[in-house]
Amino acid sequence: MIAATAIAVSVFVAFQVASELMDRKLRDTAENQLRADALVLATNAERAGPAQVELPPYPGSGRLVRVILSDGSTRTPAGQPALPPVSEHAGRVAQGASTDLLESTDWDDGYIVYTLRAGDGAVQVAHLADDSPINQFGFGMLLIGLFCVAGGALVGRAVARTALAPIDRLTAAAVRVAHTQDLDADIPDEGGGEIRRLIQSINDMLAALRDSRRSQRLLAEDAAHELKTPLTSLRLNIELLIRLDRRGTLDSALPAESRTRLLNDLGAQVAELSTLAAELTDLARGDINDESTEVLDLADVAVAAATRARSRVPDIEIALDLTSVWVSGRPAALQRAVLNLIDNAGKWSPADQPVQVRLRTEGASAVLEVDDAGPGIDAADMPRVFDRFYRAGSARALPGSGLGLSIVQRVVDAHGGRAAVARSARGGALLRVDLPAAAPPAPIARLAAGEDTAVR
Structure with a gap:
């Protein structure tokens, strides 16, 4: 037309x-x-x-x-x-x-x-x-015009249909994917210019959806596997209590000391399930990017995380050696990552040895290190420390879900940083996080210009 x-x-x-x-x-x-x-x-x-x-x-x-x-x-x-x-x-x-x-x-x-x-x-x-x-000329021009209009309409339709044929096939493929939920069928890359870029973009979107579905499936499978053991133990203990109570032999079959130990086990298993459910929710929601970004002092984040760790485990001892370093990040996500690092170190560090948390600046990076005096991590386990649900053989008897360090890795990746593990000078594990440093807000920068760096 x-x-x-x-x-x-x-x-x-x-x-x-x-x-x-x-x-x-x-x-x-x-x-x-x-x-x-x-x-x-x-x-x-x-x-x-x-x-x-x-x-x-x-x-x-x-x-x-x-x-x-x-x-x-x-x-x-x-x-x-x-x-x-x-x-x-x-x-x-x-x-x-x-x-x-x-x-x-x-x-x-x-x-x-x-x-x-x-x-x-x-x-x-x-x-x-x-x-x-003039009249003859006008009649001739009218005939020529009608012929050209009809020919132009036909040629335009043919050109339009040829140019839009890839769009028709793309639409049919998109409808097929929507109906069949089959994300494995790539759309043939055809056409040129904007149409080819559109098809490539949709193929990239399908690839991202495939990766997301695969990650969800793996998360569900791993979660089901991790939930099986605590749920089985919790069910067996509760069934034991119910069976003994129905027989009326609860007091005779379970002395007070055994009953107290069983109830403590039930409480620990419930707490473990609660922690696992919370961490699974964090991973499934993937809401790190939903929190607003701001320029903040990473030392304040570390202090807040250490305070929470002490309230959760009163016996843990934490030694802070923090230098004020500003980063651009999401406060709640960074605090959760630091808290997970401290919790992980607290499981391994002996009672008489504190968990050391250090923060300093190296070049254009903020470097946070958390180390403990525990047995350390075997060289064979180091490459998989940040994998979901991965737990070394020596850690399977300890409480935990195997998700804490994977959450740390996800937070660090979202902030453009890098997480690594090594052996500390005290023989335990040294977990290091590097984040891009940022310039402090203008009033604070002017104030800090005339002061020495503070150590907390």
Whole structure:
């Protein structure tokens, strides 16, 4: 439709311009012919006199001639149709008031009349204003225009269908994926330019959806595996208590000390399930990016995380060696990551050895280190420390879900940093996090310019 409309407009404009040019050309030609015929007749009239000049015979159509005498009377060839009365302006030409005059008649035949002074009178030559060439030209342009419009519409449709064919196939493929939920079928890369980039973008989106579905499936499988053991133990202990209570032998079969130990086990298992459920929720929601980013002092985050760790495990001892370092990040996510690092170190560090938390600046990075004096991590386990649900063989007897360090890795990745594990100088594990440092807010930067770095 656009192509046909554009061609129709183009043909119409061309017709208007060409018609105007042709009309002017034909009119100029007719006027020049009138002047030439009138000049010949006027020359003869001046030689023989207007009353005696021999008038050319009427040809039957087309040109008309007339002689105007000084007294206002006229002469015309025999058999020639009558011309309209001499106009006032033409009479003035015959009386010598003017040399010539070109005028058009208002009567039906539409003649162009040229009056030229000749002796003591004037001669007039009239030509029929013939519009047939313009009409024929217009009819021809109309036929050409209709043909071009129809051809343009067909060509435009063919070009549009060819260009949009990949879009049709892309739409069909998208509908098929939506109905079948099959994310493994890539859309063929065809077409060019914007269409190819669109198809590539959709294929990239499908690949991302496949990765997301795979990650969800793995998370569900790992969660089911990790939940099986504490749920089984919890169910067995509760069934034991119910069976003994129904028999009425609860007090005799379970002494107070055993009953207390069993209840403590139940409480520990419930706490373990609660921790696992909370960590699974964090991983499944993936809401790290939902928290707003701000420029903050990582030392304040570490202090808040250490405070929470002490409230959760009162016996844990934490030694802080913190330098004020500013980063651009999400406060709650960073605090959760530091808390997980401290909790992990607290499980392994002996009661008489504190967990050491250090924060400093190295180049353009903020470096946070958490180490303990425990047995350390075997070299074979180091590559998998940050994997979901991974727990070293020596850690399976300790409480935990195996998700804490994977959450740390996710938070660090979201902040453009890097997490690593090594052996500390005290023989335990050294967990290190590098984050991009940021410039402090302007008022704090001016205040810190004249102060020494603080150690907390």
